[in-house]
Amino acid sequence: MINFLQLLITLNQIRKMNVLIKPIISEKMQAASEKYNRYGFIVDRRATKDQIKRAVEETYGVKVDKINTLIQRGKSSVRLTKAGAILGKKNTVKKAIVFVNSKDKIDFYSSI
Secondary structure (H helix, E strand, C coil), X not given: CCXXXXXXXXXXXXXXXXXXXXXXXXXXXXXXXXXXXXXXXXXXXXXXXXXXXXXXXXXXXXXXXXXXXXXECCCEEEEEECCEEEEEECCCEEEEEEEECCCCCCCCCCCC
16 A cells, blocks of 8 residues: 555656646747747646746756746637638647756757
């Protein structure tokens, strides 16, 4: 039988893995990462700045200086088809802009 402490440790490890969903790879973020050494991530909406910082440091092995977070609300969308208008909604996501120490770099393409 697993004792309570081992269960808590296992749950914390699962939470750390689920904090970072995916990196934001766009022309705008690539330019910011080259010029200002900041990187963007889509993260879990319940994640705090401390959890995001720990997850980035453990995953990529860099030193995080500062984190800005924002919640991008989902937009409504309308698609016009032959059958009529189809209404939809995009998902609401939380983004984190991570400022990394000037000595460190994150390479998203190293594992490809």
